[in-house]
Amino acid sequence: MEPPGAGVGKADDLEEAGETGPCRRSPPVSVAAVLPAGGSGERLGGSTPKQFCPMLGRPLISYTVRAIERINWITDVVVVVSSENIEIMKSIIRKYGHERTTVVEGGLTRHRSIFNGLKVFGKGNTFCASLQKPEIIVIHDAVRPFVEEDILFKVVMAAKEHGAAGAIRPLVSTVIASTTEGCLDHSLDRAKYRASEMPQAFLFDKIHQAYLQCSDYDLDYGTECLHLVLKYSNINAKLIEGPPDLWKVTYKWDLFAADCLIKDTISQGVCIITDIEEDAVQVGLLLNEKMKNHVKHVKNVAITLQKNDNLQNILLGQYYNFICIKNKLPGFDEVSLLVDKLEKTGASVLYPVVLILINMSILENTPFNSGIESFTILAKEVKKKNILLYGLFMQYKKESLKLQETMDSAAALITVLIRERNPAFVGALENRLISCYL
Numbered sequence: 268m269e270p271p272g273a274g275v276g277k278a279d280d281l282e283e284a285g286e287t288g289p290c291r292r293s294p295p296v297s298v299a300a301v302l303p304a305g306g307s308g309e310r311l312g313g314s315t316p317k318q319f320c321p322m323l324g325r326p327l328i329s330y331t332v333r334a335i336e337r338i339n340w341i342t343d344v345v346v347v348v349s350s351e352n353i354e355i356m357k358s359i360i361r362k363y364g365h366e367r368t369t370v371v372e373g374g375l376t377r378h379r380s381i382f383n384g385l386k387v388f389g390k391g392n393t394f395c396a397s398l399q400k401p402e403i404i405v406i407h408d409a410v411r412p413f414v415e416e417d418i419l420f421k422v423v424m425a426a427k428e429h430g431a432a433g434a435i436r437p438l439v440s441t442v443i444a445s446t447t448e449g450c451l452d453h454s455l456d457r458a459k460y461r462a463s464e465m466p467q468a469f470l471f472d473k474i475h476q477a478y479l480q481c482s483d484y485d486l487d488y489g490t491e492c493l494h495l496v497l498k499y500s501n502i503n504a505k506l507i508e509g510p511p512d513l514w515k516v517t518y519k520w521d522l523f524a525a526d527c528l529i530k531d532t533i534s535q536g537v538c539i540i541t542d543i544e545e546d547a548v549q550v551g552l553l554l555n556e557k558m559k560n561h562v563k564h565v566k567n568v569a570i571t572l573q574k575n576d577n578l579q580n581i582l583l584g585q586y587y588n589f590i591c592i593k594n595k596l597p598g599f600d601e602v603s604l605l606v607d608k609l610e611k612t613g614a615s616v617l618y619p620v621v622l623i624l625i626n627m628s629i630l631e632n633t634p635f636n637s638g639i640e641s642f643t644i645l646a647k648e649v650k651k652k653n654i655l656l657y658g659l660f661m662q663y664k665k666e667s668l669k670l671q672e673t674m675d676s677a678a679a680l681i682t683v684l685i686r687e688r689n690p691a692f693v694g695a696l697e698n699r700l701i702s703c704y705l
C-alpha cells in the first residue's frame with residue numbers, strides 16, 4: 268500500500284481518494300530487475316553511501332526496491348551491493364519486507380556490479396536456484412527511487428521488440444567540447460542529444476552476452492549499458508522519453524529534494540475521524556472544508572472508536588495522516604486502540620504516520636485538561652512505532668464566526684504538522700501555541 272505518488276510512482280496500486288491508477292496489463296514476457304547499488308557515493312559526501320542514506324527515516328534504496336517490487340510482473344529483484352554492505356542490505360530487506368529481493372556482491376565499478384547481478388540468472392547459476400533466467404532484464408540504478416510502472420512497461424515492451432531500450436530526458440545544459448588548453452572547441456546542438464537515464468531493459472541473453480565479451484576497459488571505464496549491446500550485440504537500443512522524476516540521487520541536494528518530494532506527496536491525503544455526536548461531526552465537516560485549502564484529498568469518517576471493529580479497514584487505505592476530533596481528551600485506551608490499529612495496517616513501516624488528536628471544547632474559563640502530561644508521555648512512546656502523535660487542545664466559542672476562525676487556524680497548524688512530520692513536536696502542543704489561535 269503506497270500513498271499517492273510517494274516517491275514510488277503515481278499509478279499502480281496507489282489509490283488517490285477513490286481514483287485508482289491505470290490498470291496495466293502485464294508484458295507478455297518474463298521480467299526481472301538488477302539494481303546496481305555497490306557504489307560509495309563520493310559526490311554526495313559523508314561516510315554513508317547515498318543508497319543507504321535515510322529519507323524520512325528509511326534508506327533511499329528501500330524506496331527504489333519498493334518501487335520495483337510493487338510491479339507484480341517483475342518476478343525477481345537483484346540488488347548488487349559492495350561486500351561490506353551485504354549485511355546492511357539484508358537487514359533492510361527484512362525490516363521493510365522486500366520479499367522478492369536477492370542480494371549479490373558488487374564489483375569495483377558500476378559495470379562490474381551489473382555484470383555480477385546478471386550472472387546469478389545465467390546458466391549454471393549456483394547462487395540462488397529460485398532465480399529463473401528472465402526473457403527481459405531491467406537495469407535500474409538503486410539511487411533513482413521515483414520510477415513508475417509506466418516507464419518500466421514501455422522500456423520492457425521496447426526491449427522485447429528491439430533487443431534493448433532505455434529512458435532518456437532532454438538535456439538541461441548545452442554540451443560543449445574543450446580544446447587541450449581548456450578553451451571552447453565547439454558546442455553540440457542540444458536538440459540532437461539526450462541524457463541517458465534509467466530504467467533500461469534488455470533481452471537477457473543479449474546484455475549477458477555483451478558483458479561476457481566486454482574488455483576490462485569497458486568494465487572499468489564505461490557508464491552506458493546501451494553502448495555495450497551496440498558494441499557487442501549490434502543492437503541499436505530504442506530510446507524512450509521518460510518523465511522528469513527519473514533523476515539520479517548524486518549530490519546532497521538531490522537527497523534533500525527526494526526527501527522533500529516524498530514528504531510533500533504523502534502529505535496530500537488526510538482522513539478525519541470523528542465521534543458520531545452531531546457537534547463532533549459538524550466540526551469535522553468544517554475542518555474538512557478548511558483542509559481542502561491545504562491538501563488534495565480529505566476524507567471524513569464518523570465512528571464510535573471503541574466499538575468499531577471496522578476501524579482497521581477504515582485506516583487501511585491511501586492515507587498516512589489522520590485527525591481524530593473528540594470533544595474531550597480521548598482516554599489512554601482510545602488512543603492506544605487507534606495507534607494499535609494504525610500499526611497493524613503496516614503503514615508506519617514504510618512512512619511515518621501522523622495522528623493528530625484534536626480535543627475541541629466550547630470556550631470556558633476552565634484550564635486545559637490535565638491529561639496533557641500523560642498524553643505527551645504516550646506520544647513519546649508511540650514515536651518508536653514511527654507514528655507521530657500530536658495533540659491540539661482547542662477551546663472555541665460556539666458562534667459560527669469564532670468557530671470558522673478557529674478551524675482556519677487549526678487547518679493551517681495541522682498542515683504544518685503533516686508536512687514537517689517533525690518528531691520533536693509529538694505530544695500536546697503547548698497551550699500558548701494554541702491559545703494564540705483563539
Ligand SMILES: Nc1ccn([C@@H]2O[C@H](COP(=O)(O)OP(=O)(O)OP(=O)(O)O)[C@@H](O)[C@H]2O)c(=O)n1
Nearest residue numbers: 303304305306307308309310375376377380409
Ligand atoms: N562499483 C559500483 C559503482 C556504482 N554502482 C551503482 O551505480 C549507480 C549509479 O552510480 P553513481 O551515481 O555513480 O553512484 P556512485 O558511484 O556511488 O557515486 P559516486 O560516483 O559519486 O561515488 C548507483 O546506484 C551506485 O550504487 C554500483 O553498483 N557499483
Ligand SMILES: O=P(O)(O)OC[C@@H](O)[C@@H](O)[C@@H](O)CO
Nearest residue numbers: 377408463464465490491492
Ligand atoms: O555516470 P554515473 O556513474 O554517475 O551514473 C550512472 C549513469 O551514467 C547511468 O545511470 C545513466 O547515465 C544511464 O546509463
